[in-house]
Amino acid sequence: MKTLIKNGHVIDPATHKEGAYDILIEGDKIAKVEKNIQEEADKVIDANNAWVVPGLIDMHVHLREPGFEHKETIKTGSKSGAKGGFTTICTMPNTNPIIDNEYMVEYLNLKASRDSAINILPIGSVTKGQKGEELANIGNMAKAGICGISEDGHTVMNAGIYKKAMTYSKMFDLIVFAHCEDKDLVGKGVMNAGDKALSLGLAGISNDVEDVITSRDIILARQTGTKLHLCHISTKGSLKLLERAKEDKIDVTGEVCPHHFILTDEDVDGFDTNYKMNPPLRSKVDVEALKEGLKKDIIDIIATDHAPHHYDEKNTTFDEAPFGIVGLETAVPLTITALVNKGIITPKQMVEKMSYNPAKRLGLDKGSLAEGKTADITIINPNKKHTIDVNTFVSKGKNSPFHNYEVRGMVTHTMVSGKVVFES
Ligand SMILES: NC(=O)N[C@@H](CC(=O)O)C(=O)O
Numbered sequence: 001m002k003t004l005i006k007n008g009h010v011i012d013p014a015t016h017k018e019g020a021y022d023i024l025i026e027g028d029k030i031a032k033v034e035k036n037i038q039e040e041a042d043k044v045i046d047a048n049n050a051w052v053v054p055g056l057i058d059m060h061v062h063l064r065e066p067g068f069e070h071k072e073t074i075k076t077g078s079k080s081g082a083k084g085g086f087t088t089i090c091t092m093p094n095t096n097p098i099i100d101n102e103y104m105v106e107y108l109n110l111k112a113s114r115d116s117a118i119n120i121l122p123i124g125s126v127t128k129g130q131k132g133e134e135l136a137n138i139g140n141m142a143k144a145g146i147c148g149i150s151e152d153g154h155t156v157m158n159a160g161i162y163k164k165a166m167t168y169s170k171m172f173d174l175i176v177f178a179h180c181e182d183k184d185l186v187g188k189g190v191m192n193a194g195d196k197a198l199s200l201g202l203a204g205i206s207n208d209v210e211d212v213i214t215s216r217d218i219i220l221a222r223q224t225g226t227k228l229h230l231c232h233i234s235t236k237g238s239l240k241l242l243e244r245a246k247e248d249k250i251d252v253t254g255e256v257c258p259h260h261f262i263l264t265d266e267d268v269d270g271f272d273t274n275y276k277m278n279p280p281l282r283s284k285v286d287v288e289a290l291k292e293g294l295k296k297d298i299i300d301i302i303a304t305d306h307a308p309h310h311y312d313e314k315n316t317t318f319d320e321a322p323f324g325i326v327g328l329e330t331a332v333p334l335t336i337t338a339l340v341n342k343g344i345i346t347p348k349q350m351v352e353k354m355s356y357n358p359a360k361r362l363g364l365d366k367g368s369l370a371e372g373k374t375a376d377i378t379i380i381n382p383n384k385k386h387t388i389d390v391n392t393f394v395s396k397g398k399n400s401p402f403h404n405y406e407v408r409g410m411v412t413h414t415m416v417s418g419k420v421v422f423e424s
């Protein structure tokens with residue numbers, strides 16, 4: 001099987017190619033990247049006016065299977081990923097049961113091989129049942145193929161246990177995905193602490209809730225030498241800590257989610273629980289700092305923290321609703337609209353943060369359009385104007401604050417191992 005992608009604008013940070021190239025795919029591999037390829041192919045894709053980029057990689061996704069299939073399954077979540085342009089996603093272990101042993105990892109891998117057209121890399125939990133008390137079977141999970149460990153949704157408050165987990169993670173060359181939230185400081189907070197929370201009569205989550213644990217985790221990463229990845233950074237303080245850690249040559253990377261670089265706590269509508277997520281939407285000062293961090297490449301990665309919840313669960317008071325919003329199908333248009341089109345990052349930086357850097361961080365032979373590489377490719381029409389409509393999502397989750405948002409940029413094709421898995 002030969003597929004030819006014609007007339008596209010290739011953006012490939014790995015090979016420093018940026019410009020008009022055709023790509024020939026033979027079987028599951030990229031065979032040629034050249035100007036004006038004149039070769040017969042079984043399928044020709046016209047990528048005129050579109051970006052052709054290495055398949056996008058999302059390092060932070062919740063798929064909810066097993067245990068919460070009414071929110072999302074591997075099937076619906078992976079379809080949502082494909083529609084959003086993602087060819088690889090890392091999935092968080094806060095399912096039921098929790099992914100805390102090798103048998104659960106094997107179950108996920110088997111289910112993914114049956115139900116998913118995109119690559120799924122499971123993340124194991126740090127402690128058994130994410131209870132923060134006893135270490136999970138990290139070594140056995142590593143052998144079963146996890147890409148890292150995370151207590152996402154919680155923080156392991158016992159620094160002794162966490163340090164031990166980091167030591168193991170270093171031994172097995174895993175990444176520690178850190179959800180930084182001090183359990184004692186957060187109290188009953190449901191949105192950013194500030195004037196808006198006061199006016200809505202809602203309990204606040206202050207920046208120190210995040211910054212205290214970010215700083216602890218960086219100190220422990222320096223001690224243990226583990227690869228630390230800071231999930232969903234939302235504060236200026238965490239950004240500064242990340243910058244300083246990089247200057248100190250500590251092995252740390254950081255991700256930011258689109259909602260955290262677009263919305264502020266001023267946007268929170270107290271009657272709309274789609275504005276409730278963890279970490280919360282922060283102040284304008286924080287959002288400006290995050291944008292600056294993205295521009296200066298202090299922040300390496302854009303991830304979605306796709307966290308689907310059922311309508312009935314979200315359809316309650318702001319206090320009672322679960323934290324989380326979906327993101328797989330909106331990440332590309334939101335990033336183009338809010339960052340690229342505003343001149344904050346270049347298209348190349350976008351590809352770095354959504355493909356090349358995640359691949360590098362995960363140690364994957366992906367994130368590149370070099371000849372001979374596996375043909376994981378995303379095609380994006382950056383100019384396509386549209387209005388986000390949650391009813392068009394293939395994800396089971398419709399919980400997004402971006403419903404009715406005017407955006408530009410649409411994924412037209414997603415290809416995994418040479419096979420088109422999504423086409424608009
Ligand atoms: N991000 C969220 O708001 N929710 C996540 C868990 C988490 O990361 O806190 C979820 O699993 O729903």
Ligand SMILES: [Zn+2]
Pocket residue numbers: 152153154179231232278279
């Ligand atoms: Zn989290």
